Amino acid sequence: MRAVVYRGPGNIKVEDVGDPRPVKDEVLVRFVAGSICGTDLHFYRGEWTNIKVGQIMGHDACGQRVDTGERVALIPTIFCGSCKYCLHGKPHLCEKRKIASFNANGFFAEYTALPERNLLSIPDNVSNEEAAILEPVALAIHTFDMLQPRLGRWVTIIGQGPIGLLMTQVAKLQGCRVIAIDLEDYKLKLSERYGAELCINAKEEDPVKRVKKVTEGGSDIVVEAAGRKETVEQTPFLVRSAGRVALIGESRGYLNLGQAEEAFFFSSLPTPLDYPTALDFISKNIVDVKSLITHKFRLVEFEEAIQTAANPTKKPIKVVLIQ
Ligand SMILES: [Zn+2]
Ligand SMILES: [Zn+2]
Incomplete structure (x- = not known):
């Protein structure tokens, strides 16, 4: 074959x-x-x-x-x-x-x-x-199960490839306010369509400054879905004290925890248990x-x-x- x-x-x-x-x-x-x-x-x-x-x-x-x-x-x-x-x-x-x-x-x-x-x-x-x-859908479901966000909280998602875009969709399902970061406007257009409230092109402006300002001090949740060491290293600067950070795309890189007091950092893998839900979400048009x-x-x-x-x-x- x-x-x-x-x-x-x-x-x-x-x-x-x-x-x-x-x-x-x-x-x-x-x-x-x-x-x-x-x-x-x-x-x-x-x-x-x-x-x-x-x-x-x-x-x-x-x-x-x-x-x-x-x-x-x-x-x-x-x-x-x-x-x-x-x-x-x-x-x-x-x-x-x-x-x-x-x-x-x-x-x-x-x-x-x-x-x-x-x-x-x-x-x-x-x-x-x-x-x-199915994998990015299952991964987004599992990650938000672990993040347990509360209604109306800020979720900043770095990277709007397929995984980041599914994270954006699932974050919206959970009633969160989404900030999407990417280097490409054609991806951020989709983020906006999926309900991201603020889209930041990191080639054009400093995402840390903007996120800190909009969220008044730091995002409740940060999801790294760009898969780069540089963006992993950015996460402590984006999250608020005692916030939560999911490292999805890449887990290597230095985390300056002095910048993120009492924040939780974790990695997440898709579980077979979420695949049926992922398929069901697609079938019922809950995710696109x-x-x-x-x-x-x-x-x-x-x-x-x-x-x-x-x-x-x-x-x-x-x-x-x-x-
Ligand atoms: Zn994969
Ligand atoms: Zn086993």
Whole structure:
């Protein structure tokens, strides 16, 4: 079968590989659609190296069960169900965890074998492309579960890529006031459409100054979704004392905690438990992933697809792959 294989930074190829052979509780799924994530770009640019050479990439996708023909969304975290984390309702932290495209083969291949509990049946009104953008929705739901914002509080979201834009949508669902920060006006236009009250282009003005002024001293909540060390380092300057900071895009970088007295800082990972809710939110139009799609390529055109996703002059938000 054809698959997208990681060969090193800047070197990701569509290759012929052996078909997967499902074992005991696994089901064989034929690829239908997938989407490129910021993580794939980190791997492509060589910024993250926790992927092994020869691994099949991709962790946000949907497909068709080979046995029943049913359309299914794929959950990338494979968990044991019996370790202390699984038993405490945190399968995303499972001691025996495998995550597609990190330490298990990913979904950008003609066929994938996955445990049946990692498959979610797709409602008829959800398109293949939409069902291939579940991870950022699940991540935003889980992050706001952890943040527990109160009504009317300020949430500053750094980075308005797909994850940041979904954070903006979920923050609005929670009744928060959103400040969106990005370097690109075409992304901030969407932030505004999703209800951000203030959009700051950090190329044009100092976000720290503006946020401090508007929020009268600091944002109640800050979400780092730009995936850069510089923006991680900015978070203590944006949050108010005893506020909360979620580090989503990147967790490396120096945190000057003298600037953020008694603030909470944490990282967050998507959990399989939120994927059904994410799919339901899309089906009921509670969140919008369709408007994030800016480019579509066939799976075999992956190299062009990731070059596009990595090129700001093409104005990419979500680059989707189809069969
Ligand atoms: Zn991802
Ligand atoms: Zn476990």
